[in-house]
Amino acid sequence: AQSVTQLGSHVSVSEGALVLLRCNYSSSVPPYLFWYVQYPNQGLQLLLKYTSAATLVKGINGFEAEFKKSETSFHLTKPSAHMSDAAEYFCAVSARGGGFKTIFGAGTRLFVKA
C-alpha cells in the first residue's frame, strides 16, 4: 500500500524567498514520485518526477526535489519565489509496475507575497 502526506495545507513566502514544500511518502515497493502544480480552475501539470535515476530531480520553472529514501521524503524547493509560482502543489506516489493507481497528497497552496 502507498500513501503520501504533504505537511502544511498552506505555505506563504515573500517574493524572492526560498520555497520549501514538504512531502513524505510510504510505499512497500520502490516508488515513483511526482510533483504536480495546479493553477486556479485548471488541470494539474507535471512539475517533475523521480523514477530511480538521480535522486535530485530538476523540473520546470526552476523547481527541484530530492528523493531521500532514509527519510521517505520528496520535498520540493525553489531558491527564489516568483509571484507566478502562486498555485496549489500536489505530491504523488505510484508503484513501479503497479500500473494504474497514483496516490495524490491533499495539496499545499503556495501564496507569494510581494
Place this chain on the structure above:
Amino acid sequence: SQTIHQWPATLVQPVGSPLSLECTVEGTSNPNLYWYRQAAGRGLQLLFYSVGIGQISSEVPQNLSASRPQDRQFILSSKKLLLSDSGFYLCAWSLSGGSTDTQYFGPGTRLTVL
C-alpha cells in the same frame, strides 16, 4: 503531440438531474484513462480508471458511473445528482504499460449541484 479535452467547462445542475461529462484524448492510442474529483480545499479522489474499451474499475462506491465507448473517449455519468457531487472533475490519461505512470490532466469541469 497529445491533447486531452473535457467538456463542458462548467455546469450547474439541480439535485436529482442526470449528468454526463465527456473526456477525449488525441494523439495516442490505448491510453489508460482516469476520472478524479477534487472537492473544495481537498485533494484528488480517484473515481474510476480504465485500461481499455469497456473496461472500467471503480474506486469509490457512489451514484456515479463511467463508460469508455471508444478507445480515447471516457464518460462520467449519473442518473440523479446529489449535492455532494459538486466539485471539480478532472480527466487524465497515461501511457498503457508506461514505466513511469505520469498522468496528463485535462482542464477540468466545475460542477455545481444546487
